[in-house]
Amino acid sequence: MSQKVLLNAKEVNIILHRLACQLIENHNDFSNTVLIGIQPRGRFLAERLAKMLREEYKIKDVQLGQLDITFFRDDFRRGEKPLEANTTEIDFVVENKKVVFIDDVLYTGRSIRAALTAIQSFGRPDEIELLTLIDRRFSRHLPIQPDYRGRQVDAINDEKVKVNWIENEGEDSVYLINK
Numbered sequence: 001m002s003q004k005v006l007l008n009a010k011e012v013n014i015i016l017h018r019l020a021c022q023l024i025e026n027h028n029d030f031s032n033t034v035l036i037g038i039q040p041r042g043r044f045l046a047e048r049l050a051k052m053l054r055e056e057y058k059i060k061d062v063q064l065g066q067l068d069i070t071f072f073r074d075d076f077r078r079g080e081k082p083l084e085a086n087t088t089e090i091d092f093v094v095e096n097k098k099v100v101f102i103d104d105v106l107y108t109g110r111s112i113r114a115a116l117t118a119i120q121s122f123g124r125p126d127e128i129e130l131l132t133l134i135d136r137r138f139s140r141h142l143p144i145q146p147d148y149r150g151r152q153v154d155a156i157n158d159e160k161v162k163v164n165w166i167e168n169e170g171e172d173s174v175y176l177i178n179k
Contacts, residue, residue, distance in 0.1 A: 039086035095123030109144035
């Protein structure tokens with residue numbers, strides 16, 4: 001197994017600032033926008049962006065939620081081992097809001113399709129956008145594209161993109177792992 005660094009901590013930080021600025025361009029003061037991290041891995045990116053928007057860009061009312069899509073996935077009964085659900089924390093109304101889904105890696109698009117189904121339990125958003133740190137081109141199974149992308153990566157199918165967050169793995173980095 002070999003791994004190549006795609007992004008180091010400095011590059012991840014630069015990308016996070018760019019993504020935050022793109023969000024501000026499109027959502028101004030976030031009065032009608034909510035951010036929703038897709039569990040489990042999108043949570044770290046969503047939390048980091050919300051913190052950056054609040055602390056560094058002085059946006060007061062950033063609403064942040066977490067959405068568990070485990071039981072909305074089209075492959076959830078196909079695995080050998082039982083799936084463990086994550087938590088959903090959405091303590092605000094999504095009805096008539098602009099929702100920004102946030103995930104670390106966009107691969108086949110199936111997680112986002114599941115999120116589109118799962119969010120309906122909380123109301124009908126006006127609009128849904130997708131922000132992803134890594135967009136794996138050429139691997140989509142569904143016609144889903146990000147509105148905001150940190151970095152596009154051309155990875156072949158047996159390669160894995162691994163995003164590390166300082167809060168979870170002790171470093172901010174992105175690796176391309178060859179099995």
